[in-house]
Amino acid sequence: xxxxxxxxxxxxxxxxxxxxxxxxxxxxxxxxxxxxxxxxxxxxxxxxxx
Numbered sequence: 001x002x003x004x005x006x007x008x009x010x011x012x013x014x015x016x017x018x019x020x021x022x023x024x025x026x027x028x029x030x031x032x033x034x035x036x037x038x039x040x041x042x043x044x045x046x047x048x049x050x
Contacts, residue, residue: 003019006012026042033040041047 003012003015006015030040030042
């Protein structure tokens with residue numbers, strides 16, 4: 001959301017593609033760990049229920 005707002009000052013055009021690439025990379029890492037049977041939590045995620 002912040003990236004789309006920052007497109008007004010043209011910084012968002014750099015942020016949005018980088019966020020998509022990082023999201024894909026973290027999804028692949030999570031899938032590999034799930035295939036191994038391990039738990040994976042995304043970095044910078046907030047755990048609401050423990």
